[in-house]
Amino acid sequence: MADVTVLVVGGGPVGLFLAAELRLGGVRPWVVERLEKPDQSKSDDDRGLTARTMQTLDLRGLGGPVRAMTEAALRRLAASTGEEPKDLAELMASLGMADFKGDFATLPLIDHDGRLQDLAPPLMVMQGEFERLLESRVAVRRGVEVVGVEAGEDEVTAVFADGTRATAEWLVGCDGGRSVVRREAGFDFPGTEPSMLARVGVVTYADELPLEPGMHRLPGGILAIAPAPTPSMTIEFDPERFDRNEVLTAAEFEASLRRVSGHDIAVTAIEQPMRITDNARQSSTYRRGRVLLAGDAAHVHSPIGGQGLNLGLQDAANLGWKLALVARGVATDELLDTYTTERYPVGAQVLRDSRAESALLRTDPQTEALRGVLGDVLREPQAARTLLELSHGLRIRYGDIGTFDPDVQLLDGRARYIGPLTDVVVPWADRVSVEPADGPGRLIRPDGYLAWTGTDPDGLRAALSRWFGA
Template identity: 45%
Template sequence: MVGGGPVGLLLAGELRLGGAQPLVLEASDGTERYTRSFGQRAVNGRSAQTLALRGLVPALEAAQTAWAAQLAAAGQETKEGDQLAHVLQMMREGRSKGHFGGLPLGTGSGDSGRAYMMKQHMLEQVIADWVAGLGVRIETNAQVVAVHDEGTGVVAELADGRSLHAGYLVGCDGGRSTVRKKAGFAFPGTPPTMTGRVAAAQLSDQDTLATVLRGPNGLVNGLMVPGEITTVEFDGTGPTEREAPMTPTELADSMLRAGGMKVTVARLDSGTRFSDNTRQADTYRRGRVLLAGDAAHVHSPIGGQGLNLGLQDAANLGWKLALVATGRAPERLLDTYTAERHPIGARVLRNTRAQVALLRPGPQVDALREVLTETLAIPAAHEYFGALVSGADVDYAPDSAQMLVGRFLPDAFQPLAVEHMGDGRFLLLDLVGSEGIRAAVDGSDRVRFVYCKMSGADVTALLVRPDGYVAWVGVDTESAGLSEALDQWCALPSARSSSGG
């Protein structure tokens, strides 16, 4: 893995659970992540359910509690009229699933999982502690400058002159990914239309700081994180200078243009710029080089979906790559990574473009927001938009005759999954006590069989992939189609025959 952020770390952990020997190459020394950990991140309900399968919910809860304590100590509160800050406060209190272009989505909207709010470096620490316990190797100050796919393996050239060899290489190195560029992935999309800024700063008069969601040319948010100010200007171009230090004058001018707020910035410690540059790699795999997270797709941060999209990339890819890299499954299994995740990424790019449009200034957009607010009052519409932004509507097998196949494990079965899937294996749940179902996986080291009688269930058995998605559903005691599903997803029949099973 090139890149030691949340996506690279989660992917490394999944690979280690699957029996592979991952190495994470992180360009920075680690301290830089804290200085760039602007804003706060929402681990949405789906990602929280994914991390729950690995026993990480207690750590997520502890991180959120610590973050809430920091907010309380800073005396942060929601001011009357601060719409976006109100949405964020609802999320921290577990009363919201997020927003769509600043329009709040409540807890009944499309995702039963609980969301968690924290700084990004806090989430990274949760995952880093987990992978450390698994024995994952992480090298810092390891900047990759070139990648060569040699057909039978991959070579990564480092800035310090070293060359490292591996069976596969995954770029988790962000939107300006070196791996993506050097490996020759096409990255089509649309150029930026807005300039965003976020800075750790203080005003001469802090009482003037507020949230302006519908400013003359954008928005200003001064209440997302204590001590941070965010602006978005719909200037049609995007930032012209990404690396130059931000100045107090630059931030003050942006607050005036975007929100009509005339302020004096007394101190600016650090800042960064962003845009709505929206692009997606044409494929997530070229030979032995793969992409995940922002290396595979970039889009506006409005709506907070990028982190969760990347975490789900890692969850989808990890077990597949582990099986292939350890020689227990054919390479065709890796083809399902792009097939499953590329449409999901494209869908996120579409809805983030829509959210940017919904925040633009002007009476036409004001009218559109009023119409959409009325639409969100319709329960079915509220459910649709909630599932859209949380990923709860993901279906990897939309053409399947069995509705549950391709969908995340239903709520009723998730406690069993959390109890039995911490080691990253497949789970075969038998709900009726069928010998045929048990016999299909006898002796397997990659499928855990669990019998749990459940009266009133519409199905007799479920095969759950390591990422929590349903691969097969039994509707009787004959286990029809189970062998095919085991062959398709974990190459079980060939593995058993080769071992004499």
């Protein structure tokens, strides 16, 4: 493999989006993925994209295609009921979701009085379709497994399973929760051990089920039971240690099912088996020299709440333009230090909220009482709004003024100055576009966040130098 400027390890959504951002920034990255072909077990999985993620995708013209995917899937669902809705809002109403905005630990967040109309539930997309959309923008070299990382002061060498090597100026690990890059490059990964264990699979039962299909909160845990092809799930708390490398078997699922349900239910087969925990960990830094982490490689937590993919995509949006500027030599690598500074607190907040959801899932009498109290509180619109804005990433702010501007579209991946014409921006014309406007000026970063606002030319010049190089 030839030497490259940036090597992205991991061809999932986060790695693909990061690579697309790097290309917009003028860097042609290499993306390597150990799987020969996309993981079919995940291709039909629903993934919820939150409001801030959709705003980020809108910056690059990806929001429309994603919404079209969702609408097509919902229309197929509505067609099975004989409905013919006119638009997406009517479509949601026809499926009984007009007032549903989301949930927190399965406690529903409902718009009871119309005061949450500006908030929508996460947009559900099939992971396979979403990956194909992103892969249309970048190429992936599949069947290339990284087994070692050798980092020096001026370059990084990736060692592949077939014995070949590649040297890059920069390497980014987007290779998931069991990241080889994170381990080989010496990143730490502190956090908390699992407090719950979910077992999931499409299960064949020997006899008629003694419980109604659906979700059941029981003294032994949580049970979601259904005949095939709908998946079933058990959740038990304070689990014993288990071997992650061993495949979940029908016998193991049956034993868990009996403990949770209190019934002697017999399982004859299980397909698409998986275990899920609320193991929560976060690297204390997302950069060590010329090696960086993004997505699950930098942080893992329970999938309950659906924050993982969103957190990773927003990592990529924050890192892509910065790394492109540094890799092109127009900004110093000090710019990359702002990646950890800005994204670490966001990841820490998501881990905090994820741990809170895990605690609220418990089925002991004290937690059930707490869920009852919290359910009453969440009927108040402002309380529900707080949780919704947190889960949607709408309260993310970088620095004192770094709010997101949802009204711009930055299709070319460049920053934008919006304000009175000034010669101050001219030296950065290859990195910053100009949009004449009256009033105070605004400098919008490529990721949509505000970098500067005001009328002082010296302040604008300082912001341009800080974020976009000398």
